[in-house]
Amino acid sequence: MQNPAQQAVSEVNQAVPPAVSGEFNPPQLGRLTLWPPVVLAPMAGITNAPFRRLCRHFGAGLYVSEMITARFLASREPRALRQAAFHESESPRSIQLYGVDPYHVGEAVAVLREEIGVDHIDLNFGCPVRKVTKKGGGAAIPLKPRLLGNIVRAAVSRAGEIPVTLKFRVGIDDSLPTYLSTGRVAEEEGCAAVALHARTAAQYYDGEARWDFIRRLKETVRIPVLGNGDIWEAGDALRMMRQTGCDGVVIGRGCLGRPWLFRDLAAVFEGRNPGNPPNSGEIAKIMRLQLQMSVDWFGERLAVSTFRKHAHWYLKDFPDLKPLRDRLVRITAQAELDTLLGEMKPDIPFPVNALRVPRGKTNPPQKVQLPPGYLDQLDDDRPPGADAEDMTSGG
Numbered sequence: 001m002q003n004p005a006q007q008a009v010s011e012v013n014q015a016v017p018p019a020v021s022g023e024f025n026p027p028q029l030g031r032l033t034l035w036p037p038v039v040l041a042p043m044a045g046i047t048n049a050p051f052r053r054l055c056r057h058f059g060a061g062l063y064v065s066e067m068i069t070a071r072f073l074a075s076r077e078p079r080a081l082r083q084a085a086f087h088e089s090e091s092p093r094s095i096q097l098y099g100v101d102p103y104h105v106g107e108a109v110a111v112l113r114e115e116i117g118v119d120h121i122d123l124n125f126g127c128p129v130r131k132v133t134k135k136g137g138g139a140a141i142p143l144k145p146r147l148l149g150n151i152v153r154a155a156v157s158r159a160g161e162i163p164v165t166l167k168f169r170v171g172i173d174d175s176l177p178t179y180l181s182t183g184r185v186a187e188e189e190g191c192a193a194v195a196l197h198a199r200t201a202a203q204y205y206d207g208e209a210r211w212d213f214i215r216r217l218k219e220t221v222r223i224p225v226l227g228n229g230d231i232w233e234a235g236d237a238l239r240m241m242r243q244t245g246c247d248g249v250v251i252g253r254g255c256l257g258r259p260w261l262f263r264d265l266a267a268v269f270e271g272r273n274p275g276n277p278p279n280s281g282e283i284a285k286i287m288r289l290q291l292q293m294s295v296d297w298f299g300e301r302l303a304v305s306t307f308r309k310h311a312h313w314y315l316k317d318f319p320d321l322k323p324l325r326d327r328l329v330r331i332t333a334q335a336e337l338d339t340l341l342g343e344m345k346p347d348i349p350f351p352v353n354a355l356r357v358p359r360g361k362t363n364p365p366q367k368v369q370l371p372p373g374y375l376d377q378l379d380d381d382r383p384p385g386a387d388a389e390d391m392t393s394g395g
Helices: 004-015 049-058 070-074 078-083 102-116 138-143 145-159 179-188 212-220 234-244 261-269 280-298 300-314 322-328 334-342
Strands: 038-040 094-098 120-125 164-169 193-197 225-228 248-251
Touching (some): 049 261, 049 280, 070 078, 070 094, 070 102, 102 120, 120 138, 120 145, 138 164, 138 179, 164 179, 179 193, 179 212, 193 212, 280 334, 300 322, 300 334
Parallel strands (some): 038 248, 094 120, 120 164
């Protein structure tokens, strides 16, 4: 007999049947063939090597690093080099780069190609963070297509055979859309694909993603288009692709505390129904695996501190587990996780309420700040200053 969460997943499967043979073609990103057509979104402080390996454990796809700032990578700052490191088992190696100056972006791409050895580079132009946009960076850059083109051209020219893609938002707000012009620049400058987060910078992470913009972008450019926004279940990915015609999906907050989403995505793209959600005992095994991978990579102290937010996401909305979650987010040693998980009943079903609950960023709408007079000089291709860059932003 199915528990309520399993029944809820079954109902989703009936509403959104799995793919049939030949329904979707594997998108080609330069020399990379992407199947299933699934990409892990770069997320600051999250998509490090251990988390990428854990997600890959559940299913194939393209697993992108957390965003790295070009200026710091070009100058070989230790922190940037650590962020750009890959586990020996990772293939293909994908990295996201952010920069506002064509010179530094080009130099960083050269480091990635010649010294680190990556297989894919994604450029981020979707950061909505106020301290970045008010200096002319992040989501503000697509407002200036000449500057955007110079940055993209520098990356593509230095990348050689390595495919370069762009990830961006719909625009600043509803009155300042930039996604179509950004898609055209990407195509003209030789990018292999584009990915659209179907929200404006003003929306931040609030409200629903508006998938119709993905459809319009797909109708505008001739390179592959990947859609991003509000994919909480495997069926959402199929709905997005069927409604918009996009070539693949980018998974962000939907996999936080739920890395088995990539298993479900692989299933539906191969024509199978996804499996049942894991119960508490199975989730405890996954949590232990992720923390062990992190300890092996970072050492125990840093691994434990970065894992605490994941512990909260894994058990979010589980009934009667709030006291345990409160203790888990304060652990200081790996052994504490084992002890606390040992107190948890191993057969608690995955709660229905947690199937689609947002995890991670839930910032409310905002008024996007731009530099004074920024909209009066949109043909200006001068790069903003270094203060328009930030090592912890994203899009």
